[in-house]
Amino acid sequence: MNYKRITLLCGHYGSGKTNLAVNMAINIAKDHEKVVIADLDIVNPYFRTVDSADDLREAGVKLVVSSYANSNVDIPALPQEMYSLVDDRSLTCIVDVGGDDRGAYALGRISGAIREENDYDMFLVVNRYRPLTPDAQSTLEIMHEIETAASLPFTGIINNSNLAAETDAETVLSSMAYASLVSRLSGLPLVMTSVEEKVARLLEGKIDDLFPMHLQKRPV
Amino acid sequence: MAEKVLMKGNEAIAEAAIIAGCRHYFGYPITPQTEIAAYMAKRMPKIGGTFLQAESEIAAINMVYGVSAAGKRVMTSSSSPGISLKSEGISYLAGADLPSVVVNCQRGGPGLGGIQPSQSDYFQATRGGGHGDYHMIVLAPASVQEMAQLTIRGFELADEYRMTSMILADGTIGQMMEPVSFDFEIKEAPEKPWATTGTQMKREHNVVNSLYLVPDVLEAKNFERYEKYAMICEKEALAEEYMLEDAEIVVAAFGIAARVAKNAVNAARAEGIKAGLIRPITLWPFPEKTFKKALGTAKQFISVELSMGQMIEDVRLATGCAVPVTLCKRAGGMIPSPEQVYNSIREAAGKAGE
Numbered sequence: 001m002n003y004k005r006i007t008l009l010c011g012h013y014g015s016g017k018t019n020l021a022v023n024m025a026i027n028i029a030k031d032h033e034k035v036v037i038a039d040l041d042i043v044n045p046y047f048r049t050v051d052s053a054d055d056l057r058e059a060g061v062k063l064v065v066s067s068y069a070n071s072n073v074d075i076p077a078l079p080q081e082m083y084s085l086v087d088d089r090s091l092t093c094i095v096d097v098g099g100d101d102r103g104a105y106a107l108g109r110i111s112g113a114i115r116e117e118n119d120y121d122m123f124l125v126v127n128r129y130r131p132l133t134p135d136a137q138s139t140l141e142i143m144h145e146i147e148t149a150a151s152l153p154f155t156g157i158i159n160n161s162n163l164a165a166e167t168d169a170e171t172v173l174s175s176m177a178y179a180s181l182v183s184r185l186s187g188l189p190l191v192m193t194s195v196e197e198k199v200a201r202l203l204e205g206k207i208d209d210l211f212p213m214h215l216q217k218r219p220v
Numbered sequence: 221m222a223e224k225v226l227m228k229g230n231e232a233i234a235e236a237a238i239i240a241g242c243r244h245y246f247g248y249p250i251t252p253q254t255e256i257a258a259y260m261a262k263r264m265p266k267i268g269g270t271f272l273q274a275e276s277e278i279a280a281i282n283m284v285y286g287v288s289a290a291g292k293r294v295m296t297s298s299s300s301p302g303i304s305l306k307s308e309g310i311s312y313l314a315g316a317d318l319p320s321v322v323v324n325c326q327r328g329g330p331g332l333g334g335i336q337p338s339q340s341d342y343f344q345a346t347r348g349g350g351h352g353d354y355h356m357i358v359l360a361p362a363s364v365q366e367m368a369q370l371t372i373r374g375f376e377l378a379d380e381y382r383m384t385s386m387i388l389a390d391g392t393i394g395q396m397m398e399p400v401s402f403d404f405e406i407k408e409a410p411e412k413p414w415a416t417t418g419t420q421m422k423r424e425h426n427v428v429n430s431l432y433l434v435p436d437v438l439e440a441k442n443f444e445r446y447e448k449y450a451m452i453c454e455k456e457a458l459a460e461e462y463m464l465e466d467a468e469i470v471v472a473a474f475g476i477a478a479r480v481a482k483n484a485v486n487a488a489r490a491e492g493i494k495a496g497l498i499r500p501i502t503l504w505p506f507p508e509k510t511f512k513k514a515l516g517t518a519k520q521f522i523s524v525e526l527s528m529g530q531m532i533e534d535v536r537l538a539t540g541c542a543v544p545v546t547l548c549k550r551a552g553g554m555i556p557s558p559e560q561v562y563n564s565i566r567e568a569a570g571k572a573g574e
Contacts, residue, residue, distance in 0.1 A: 014228060014231075014397055044395075045252055045335050045391075045395065046252065046336075046391065046395040047395060047396075072333075072334030072335050072553065074251045127226060129224070129225050129226040129399070130225065130226055130227075131231065131235060132262060134225070163224055163226050164226055164397055164398055165398070165399075166399045
């Protein structure tokens with residue numbers, strides 16, 4: 001897939017944005033210089049992009065994150081370098097935005113500049129196995145809330161439906177109708193289906209635009 | 221919801237409470253349990269329930285008192301510093317024999333401490349926290365599935381014994397995501413003839429109160445309550461036993477620490493060390509019988525905790541200090557690694573440095 005200069009990943013809380021963002025950034029860095037992953041998550045106190053700091057460094061991806069992420073400073077802090085995402089147009093950026101509309105408010109500060117430059121994608125990451133987005137209707141509700149908060153329109157859908165360690169080929173296959181319906185009702189293209197790499201191998205030829213992912217390590 | 225869903229531990233608690241028939245939730249935000257309140261805020265209005273963000277933890281626990289007195293299932297949740305604030309109300313609930321469910325998604329302390337996971341409220345949960353002679357039933361989940369299961373069990377036990385059930389979780393289990401099934405058999409809440417629901421001029425009025433004007437009446441009430449506690453100790457203690465049959469080194473750990481400890485036990489077994497695990501699921505009542513049984517083969521117990529050593533006292537009491545009990549710990553929001561626990565087991569087995 002052809003990445004725009006800025007790729008924004010938004011979605012319902014817990015839809016898998018952080019893991020997807022890390023994988024995308026590492027993937028893009030294979031044939032791009034100056035790749036940045038920006039963690040604008042002001043919602044989640046645990047399990048952040050910094051958990052993958054070593055992998056990112058190794059891949060040559062620069063991590064822009066609040067110095068308070070994963071610390072005890074319990075405030076919705078944004079990284080001071082977030083303005084470089086819009087000021088320095090030589091960068092290719094993956095932006096991990098916090099969940100729901102509350103997380104998307106963080107984008108409001110730079111959304112004007114993003115709209116003006118107009119070289120961005122904003123993807124709605126969906127997981128039909130999350131309890132508050134089990135169907136297309138509830139997913140669209142959250143989608144509209146996020147668009148309003150971010151003051152940017154979405155440009156595509158990424159199906160990241162999974163049941164964590166219990167994900168198998170059937171888990172993903174039985175989410176495709178849901179993802180297509182979200183795509184049809186929103187009028188936005190389904191740009192990819194992201195799947196853990198072992199499961200992805202079982203799905204080759206069965207699903208278009210597969211994006212195999214390496215899962216972030218968990219502490220326990 | 222027959223199909224599995226992917227949930228955070230905190231969300232699983234909230235959904236389980238709703239499934240258990242809880243339609244009243246009062247709380248005040250605090251990391252790392254805020255998802256419970258956020259989930260309730262979204263769901264309760266859609267099912268005719270009440271979500272209220274109170275002005276403080278103290279207000280929230282007293283709202284719990286009110287709803288419970290009216291005979292309805294009710295829950296509040298917080299994290300360590302907030303539970304300290306709720307402790308007065310919890311004591312009042314105990315003094316009035318009111319059922320409730322209180323969730324503590326623990327973080328590092330004391331004081332404001334930090335937002336990372338901890339188990340250092342074990343004493344507070346099992347020894348009181350509030351004032352007076354009382355206990356709570358304390359349930360310690362070790363997975364997101366158990367967050368749901370034990371929340372439902374918490375409501376049942378609370379109603380059956382007219383007590384507070386505390387779900388003693390920690391930040392990691394609250395924040396981590398795992399698949400959950402909500403395929404539960406739900407027992408209806410029992411009749412509550414004591415509830416203050418209006419007399420309809422057909423009965424004497426009910427009084428819910430924790431104030432006793434005559435000391436020997438208050439003493440009798442305490443005696444009666446402790447007979448109930450003794451029965452609960454007999455009937456409700458629960459633990460998971462893992463590779464205990466021939467275990468010489470017995471690791472004791474609950475919640476998130478038990479997940480780490482299980483990996484370490486497996487590693488030790490692979491090396492031929494006879495290690496096993498007791499995972500208390502009820503912390504009060506403490507599963508003493510399981511520990512006594514393990515004494516048959518145990519040469520040493522190791523208590524693994526995210527605290528400076530609190531449950532270790534109950535392990536010593538349960539085993540009568542018949543064999544050494546040592547501690548393997550991290551504190552202040554840190555989690556022991558499987559290697560750390562594994563090394564403690566090797567040391568106990570006399571293999572340190574080999």
